[in-house]
Amino acid sequence: xxxxxxxxxxxxxxxxxxxxxxxxxxxxxxxxxxxxxxxxxxxxxxxxxxxxxxxxxxxxxxxxxxxxxxxxxxxxxxxxxxxxxxxxxxxxxxxxxxxxxxxxxxxxxxxxxxxxxxxxxxxxxxxxxxxxxxxxxxxxxxxxxxxxxxxxxxxxxxxxxxxxxxxxxxxxxxxxxxxxxxxxxxxxxxxxxxxxxxxxxxxxxxx
Ligand code: PRP
Numbered sequence: 035x036x037x038x039x040x041x042x043x044x045x046x047x048x049x050x051x052x053x054x055x056x057x058x059x060x061x062x063x064x065x066x067x068x069x070x071x072x073x074x075x076x077x078x079x080x081x082x083x084x085x086x087x088x089x090x091x092x093x094x095x096x097x098x099x100x101x102x103x104x105x106x107x108x109x110x111x112x113x114x115x116x117x118x119x120x121x122x123x124x125x126x127x128x129x130x131x132x133x134x135x136x137x138x139x140x141x142x143x144x145x146x147x148x149x150x151x152x153x154x155x156x157x158x159x160x161x162x163x164x165x166x167x168x169x170x171x172x173x174x175x176x177x178x179x180x181x182x183x184x185x186x187x188x189x190x191x192x193x194x195x196x197x198x199x200x201x202x203x204x205x206x207x208x209x210x211x212x213x214x215x216x217x218x219x220x221x222x223x224x225x226x227x228x229x230x231x232x233x234x235x236x237x238x239x240x241x
Pocket of ligand 1 (some may be wrong): 090109110112113117135136137141143164166167168169170172198224232235
């Protein structure tokens with residue numbers, strides 16, 4: 035499984051803002067937006083492009099665009115804070131939505147929403163979720179996508195735990211991971227350590 039860690043100095047700076055327990059909700063959201071720009075930028079580095087001739091005010095040249103823009107799928111709630119940045123870089127991208135909440139005791143994902151195109155055959159998909167902890171939520175999401183024919187899925191995550199990466203690797207699902215950090219481990223509550231806390235609560239407040 036391809037795992038790309040984006041450790042650019044600016045990404046590290048934004049991630050540090052997100053980790054800091056003193057960071058308020060609004061500042062956290064702004065740092066998440068900035069960091070998502072960098073993650074998407076890296077995730078699309080090798081994306082196929084289509085060309086078409088164009089005229090600058092001076093001369094004729096070649097223009098470029100993404101040949102096959104990905105479907106963006108934020109995992110609610112926390113993935114919502116990554117949508118704005120992903121759409122800013124790929125305004126032509128369409129969107130689907132998945133709602134999952136992790137059960138606090140079992141740590142298993144409980145689905146509550148699914149709004150996806152019927153067929154994902156031949157469409158790249160970017161799943162937006164800041165946290166890859168046990169990997170259960172991401173696996174569940176990717177299975178929803180592959181059932182609809184997706185075979186090219188990218189998980190865009192701010193943080194990943196080694197356990198979550200291993201979980202996805204073991205699943206054999208067609209996914210690659212782009213993240214700003216692979217942290218140390220999970221704690222007994224299946225929170226990423228050192229992590230940043232609960233990415234949903236830190237953006238929107240506790241539920
Ligand atoms: C968090 C996070 C992921 C999931 C990761 O969401 O945003 O979706 O947990 O955990 P996993 O890898 O162990 O499955 P949460 O269930 O807290 O919901 P929220 O986004 O509504 O806060």
